[in-house]
Amino acid sequence: MTTATNTPEDQGFRLSQLIYDTRYRSITIQVIAMLAFMLIAAFLIRNTIINLSALGKDINFGFLFNRAAYDINQQIIPYTSDDSHWRATLVGLLNTLLIAFLGCILATVIGVIAGVLRLSKNWLTARIMTFYVESFRNIPVLLWILAFMAVLSEALPAPRAFRGEDPAASMWLWDSVAVTNRGTYIPAPVWGDGSVFVVITFLLSLLGIWAFGKFSQRRFEATGQILPNFWIKLAIFFVPSILVYFVMGGPITLSYPELKGFNFGGGLHMRNSMLALWLALSFYTGSFIAEIVRSGILAISKGQTEAAFALGLRPSRTMNLVILPQALRVIIPPLISQYLNLTKNSSLALAVGYMDLRSTLGGTTLNTTGRELECMLLMMAIYLVVSLLISSGMNVYNKSVRLKER
Amino acid sequence: MKKSVFLGALTLAGLAAGTAMAQDSSTLAAVKERGVLKCGVNPGTPGFAAPDANGNFVGFDVDVCRAVAAAVLGDSEAVEYTPLTSAVRFTALASGEVDMLARNTTWTFSRDVDLKNTFVGVNYYDGQGFMVPKDLGVSSAKELGGATVCIETGTTTELNLADYFRVNNMDYEPVPVESFTEAQTQFLAGACDVYTTDASALAASRASFENPEGYVVLPEIISKEPLGPLVRHGDDNWGDIVRWSLNAMIAAEEYGVTSANASELANGTENPEINRLLGVEGELGAMLGLDNAWALNILTQVGNYGESFEKNIGENTPVGLARGLNAQWTEGGLIYSPPFR
Numbered sequence: 001m002t003t004a005t006n007t008p009e010d011q012g013f014r015l016s017q018l019i020y021d022t023r024y025r026s027i028t029i030q031v032i033a034m035l036a037f038m039l040i041a042a043f044l045i046r047n048t049i050i051n052l053s054a055l056g057k058d059i060n061f062g063f064l065f066n067r068a069a070y071d072i073n074q075q076i077i078p079y080t081s082d083d084s085h086w087r088a089t090l091v092g093l094l095n096t097l098l099i100a101f102l103g104c105i106l107a108t109v110i111g112v113i114a115g116v117l118r119l120s121k122n123w124l125t126a127r128i129m130t131f132y133v134e135s136f137r138n139i140p141v142l143l144w145i146l147a148f149m150a151v152l153s154e155a156l157p158a159p160r161a162f163r164g165e166d167p168a169a170s171m172w173l174w175d176s177v178a179v180t181n182r183g184t185y186i187p188a189p190v191w192g193d194g195s196v197f198v199v200i201t202f203l204l205s206l207l208g209i210w211a212f213g214k215f216s217q218r219r220f221e222a223t224g225q226i227l228p229n230f231w232i233k234l235a236i237f238f239v240p241s242i243l244v245y246f247v248m249g250g251p252i253t254l255s256y257p258e259l260k261g262f263n264f265g266g267g268l269h270m271r272n273s274m275l276a277l278w279l280a281l282s283f284y285t286g287s288f289i290a291e292i293v294r295s296g297i298l299a300i301s302k303g304q305t306e307a308a309f310a311l312g313l314r315p316s317r318t319m320n321l322v323i324l325p326q327a328l329r330v331i332i333p334p335l336i337s338q339y340l341n342l343t344k345n346s347s348l349a350l351a352v353g354y355m356d357l358r359s360t361l362g363g364t365t366l367n368t369t370g371r372e373l374e375c376m377l378l379m380m381a382i383y384l385v386v387s388l389l390i391s392s393g394m395n396v397y398n399k400s401v402r403l404k405e406r
Numbered sequence: 407m408k409k410s411v412f413l414g415a416l417t418l419a420g421l422a423a424g425t426a427m428a429q430d431s432s433t434l435a436a437v438k439e440r441g442v443l444k445c446g447v448n449p450g451t452p453g454f455a456a457p458d459a460n461g462n463f464v465g466f467d468v469d470v471c472r473a474v475a476a477a478v479l480g481d482s483e484a485v486e487y488t489p490l491t492s493a494v495r496f497t498a499l500a501s502g503e504v505d506m507l508a509r510n511t512t513w514t515f516s517r518d519v520d521l522k523n524t525f526v527g528v529n530y531y532d533g534q535g536f537m538v539p540k541d542l543g544v545s546s547a548k549e550l551g552g553a554t555v556c557i558e559t560g561t562t563t564e565l566n567l568a569d570y571f572r573v574n575n576m577d578y579e580p581v582p583v584e585s586f587t588e589a590q591t592q593f594l595a596g597a598c599d600v601y602t603t604d605a606s607a608l609a610a611s612r613a614s615f616e617n618p619e620g621y622v623v624l625p626e627i628i629s630k631e632p633l634g635p636l637v638r639h640g641d642d643n644w645g646d647i648v649r650w651s652l653n654a655m656i657a658a659e660e661y662g663v664t665s666a667n668a669s670e671l672a673n674g675t676e677n678p679e680i681n682r683l684l685g686v687e688g689e690l691g692a693m694l695g696l697d698n699a700w701a702l703n704i705l706t707q708v709g710n711y712g713e714s715f716e717k718n719i720g721e722n723t724p725v726g727l728a729r730g731l732n733a734q735w736t737e738g739g740l741i742y743s744p745p746f747r
Contacts, residue, residue, distance in 0.1 A: 057522065071568045071580045081568040158596030160542075181597045182554055182581075261552040262542075262599045263579065272597070273581075350559070353582040359559065364582075367493055367560030370521040 052373070061378070063369040064089070070364050072355045074271060085365045092360030093382060099277055099356065100343040100386075106282035107342060108335075111289025118294050129290070136287035142348050144284050149276035149352040156181040156272075159263050171257075178257045178264050184275065185257035188268035192251040201244040208236045273354040277346065285342045289335065296331035297323060328401045336394040340387050347383070357382060433505055433637070433644035434478065434695055442484045445471035446504035449489035451586060452610045453718050453725035454510055463487045466718040470508040470529055470635050473651045473708045477700040482707035491585055493560040496521050499638050506648050508635040510604065512562045522639040526649035529634050529711075531731040531740050533627035534566050535605035537612060540622050542599060547626035551576035556589045556598035558582075563603050566629040586611070604631050606719065606727055613724035647694050654701040656743040657683060658710035660734055665713060668705035683746045690746065711741065 018028045052059065064086040071081050076094040079087055118129040136144065157169035159180050171178045178185040216227050245252065257267030300323050308318040347358040357379060366375040437443050447455040447467055455465040472482035488504050499507050500522065510532070511517070513525040536547050536555075544550065547570075557564050559582040571578045581598045583589045590611055593601040601608065605627060612618050635652060637645045658664070661680050663671055672684045681687035684702050691698035708714065715732065719725040733739025 069565045069568055071564075071571075071578075073580050073582070081572060153592060153595045153597040160596060181595055182579075263552060263554060265552075350582075350584055353559070353584070353588075355582060359582065363493065364559050364564060367496075368516075368565065370496060370516070372497055 048373075057373075059374060060371075061374055063365075063371050063374070066369070068365065068368075070368070072360060074274065074355055085361075085369065088365060089357065089361040089378075089382075092355055092357040093386075095354065095360075096343070096346055096349075096356040096358075097386070099274065099281070099346045099349065099354070100339075100390075102278050103281040103285065103342045103346065104339050106278065107285035107289055107338070110282055110286030111338075112293050114286060114290035115293025116297070118290060119297060132283075133287045133290050136284050137291070141280060141284045141345050142351060144280040145277055145348055145351055148280045149272065152272040152276050153181045158182070159259065162259055162264075176254075176256055178267075180264065181272065182263065183269050183271040183273075185264045185267045185269055187254040187256050188266070190253045190255050192253060194248040195251040197248055198241060198245050198252060202241045205236050205240045208240075209233050212236060271354070273349070273352045276352050277349050277354050281342050281345055284345070285338050288338050288341075292331055292334045292338065293327075296327035299330045300326050325401065329403055332394065332398045332401060336391050336398070339390055339394065343386060343390060344383060433641045434647065437478055437505055441479065442486050443471065443475040443478060443506075444486050444488060444504045445474070446488045446490045446495055446498055446507040446509050447471065448509045449491065449585065449587075451510065451607050452614050453723060453727075454606070454610065455487075455508075464718070466530065466714055467508040467510060467635075469655075469708050469714040469718065470648075470652060471506070473655055473704045474506065474648055476703040476707045477651045477654070477694075477696055478647060480697065480699075480703050482703070491560075492558055493584075496523065499523065499636070502638075505644070506635055506637050510607065510633045511636060512604075512631045513634050513636075514562060517636075523636045524639055524642075524645045525634050525636045526645055527634050527652045528632040528740075529652055530606060530632075532604040532606050532631040532633050534563050534602060534629040534631055535608050535627055536624040537593075537601045537608045537621055538599060538624065539596075540620050544624070547624045547628065548574060548576075550578065550600060552578065553599040554579040554581055554597075555600045555602055556581045556583055556592050557602055558586065558589055559584060561603070562629070562631065567602055570628045590614075604633070606633075606725075609727055610719070610725045613726060643695060647696065650694065651700075651704060653743040653746075654683060654704050655708070655711040655714065656734075656741055657746055658701070658705050659712040659741075660736065660743065663705055663710060665706055665709040668702055672699075672702050679746055 018024050049059075065084050067081075068083055068085045068088040069081050070088070072079055072088060072091050074095055075091050076098060077087075077091060079091045114129045114132055117125050118133065120126045120129075156179055159178075159182060161167060161169040162171070162178065162180070169180075176187050212232060213229070216229055216232075220226055255266045257264040257269075260266070304322055304326070305318055308322045309315075313321065346356060347362075349356040350359045350363055353359070361375055361382075362379045366372055369375075445468075447463055447465075450456045451465070453465055455463055455467045458464045468487070471485050471487070475485045476482040488498065490498050490504070490507070490509060495507055495509055495511065496517070498504050508529075510530065511525075512532075513528065517523055518525050536550065538544050538550075550571075555567060555578050557567055557580055564580075564582075567578075567580070581592060583592055586603075586607070589601055589603070592598055594615070601611070603611075605623065608623050612621050612623065615621060635648055637648055657679075658668070661677065661683070663680060663683070668684065671680055672686060674686050675681055678687060682690055684705075685691055685698035685700070689698065691700045694700065697703075709717070712734075715729065716722065719727045721728060729737075729739060731740050733741060735742040
């Protein structure tokens with residue numbers, strides 16, 4: 001070893017050192033790789049520009065501010081065919097974010113339940129969950145989306161079936177929910193005068209629940225007494241909002257769906273395209289999350305549970321205080337990539353006619369303007385930004401549950 | 407990471423562009439060398455382009471492809487069909503994946519000028535219509551306020567629909583679908599009240615329904631949809647070949663040249679125009695860079711415009727379209743070929 005560190009007397013820098021000297025070799029390789037990469041990139045970019053100009057096309061995003069001229073059925077922000085392609089893109093992006101948000105929530109719920117139940121000692125429950133996980137995980141998500149859509153549009157009654165003296169179909173839950181092959185219509189809240197106070201009260205009570213939790217925790221640590229946390233939180237959740245609601249004279253009412261002309265009117269219309277996409281993405285991603293949850297729980301040694309039991313902790317508290325905090329550390333990182341997958345998979349929406357970013361910017365806008373390269377580049381940039389935002393948000397959460405070494 | 411993804415995107419775009427550059431500058435030379443014409447068609451519109459029981463594409467648009475193959479290669483069967491959805495058709499043409507499109511495509515200003523295509527003519531004058539189930543009790547498109555409408559995305563029909571309902575101050579719920587077959591499935595399941603597309607395609611899809619009598623096509627035609635074959639900008643000679651192949655079919659009908667009598671008339675007739683068309687007189691074929699029997703090949707192998715119409719979409723077929731606007735100009739229609747001179 002000593003001979004290796006005994007460098008010969010310094011002869012100054014020689015060019016051969018770039019190859020033979022381990023101190024410089026890695027840098028040489030990196031520089032060469034970088035140059036090669038840049039050359040290839042420059043060649044491809046130049047090639048693209050030359051080919052585009054040969055076709056007489058330029059790269060120009062001006063089309064985004066022209067009139068879009070097409071309609072979008074599901075709009076979170078107001079949009080008409082007179083608005084620009086840019087606004088249509090925005091409507092599509094919001095629809096993408098909506099499906100991603102709803103999908104991540106439902107997939108997590110399904111995944112956690114399935115993952116825990118797959119570890120159940122009940123043979124039947126465990127086998128059913130295995131069947132669910134294996135069947136969803138091993139069939140492409142596009143097929144699941146199409147299958148859900150086919151079931152929703154073929155098996156459910158058309159709005160026409162609700163008409164007449166003796167209708168073939170009827171609404172559910174005291175005539176408040178209509179399930180049709182065009183979507184499900186549910187009662188929608190109508191925000192009257194003064195409803196803003198109810199909403200503010202509700203938000204304040206959420207804050208109150210959080211503050212109470214802190215207080216209760218400190219009291220427990222100081223005195224060892226446990227308050228009936230659940231019931232008090234439940235009361236804070238409901239009582240103030242309901243009181244304000246009645247004081248303001250019931251400002252929030254519900255509009256119920258009813259048959260009007262060709263369709264149901266009123267209420268909230270959850271289109272089948274959205275439901276099919278939402279359910280398919282959630283069940284598909286849920287099967288992966290189930291495996292992640294299962295592996296996270298199995299990663300915690302059984303000794304931890306036994307030690308908790310030995311201390312006299314009940315099973316539910318063992319789960320909450322001992323197993324989950326440790327399991328989450330294993331679960332969160334792969335969960336982030338599942339959320340990203342779900343968000344990206346939502347671009348299959350066009351298959352069922354859900355107007356997401358891919359269907360607006362990458363679909364109708366691309367087709368009517370013929371600006372393929374611009375639309376694709378913009379769409380990739382948007383998906384990239386959305387994915388990076390999701391993963392950075394989840395990384396913040398990951399930091400908070402990570403093992404804190406003291 | 408951001409940078410690498412961006413560069414990756416550019417790589418893809420560059421690769422796509424690279425294939426475009428690789429193609430021969432002369433489409434005619436490329437087709438002759440390949441020995442087969444690549445033609446983009448509709449994946450399945452009965453009567454216009456759809457696979458038959460043996461899996462071979464047949465139809466009115468397909469006949470245009472066959473005519474061009476007959477003119478260029480002397481064999482109407484030397485065609486490789488590429489089924490294209492409405493969303494990818496122009497990209498496929500621009501990138502050189504197909505040599506021409508004969509895929510009921512509406513000739514519009516922006517598609518012609520902005521998308522750098524050359525529409526070589528019109529083989530079917532169409533217009534957008536509406537189809538509804540009969541028991542809906544609707545007799546006019548003006549009564550469709552509030553209806554749910556199935557529509558193929560990425561088509562001119564989508565834009566016409568938005569404009570029509572807007573101008574007439576009616577609400578509607580668009581249900582975008584990706585393909586013709588998906589639209590039919592949704593429409594038959596009652597997931598939409600109305601199916602709208604070109605009237606010819608409505609008739610074609612109605613013909614394929616189990617119970618065609620249960621559905622009506624409403625009388626309103628809300629747009630002009632001149633459908634025709636197209637090629638990409640930049641190869642005028644190739645555009646001429648496709649244009650005059652279509653015109654040869656149209657002119658042949660006008661002069662009474664059919665698949666049955668073309669060979670006989672090619673021995674020479676009194677009519678100099680027929681003689682020039684069939685290559686007996688003049689060098690029209692050579693001017694296009696083709697054999698002088700190019701039009702004769704079209705007519706013996708494919709037939710004239712009227713024959714193709716009657717065989718594929720005429721009144722005696724399940725599609726059952728009347729000639730209407732698509733009759734010869736001598737019979738009150740719009741079908742008209744410039745002179746072969």
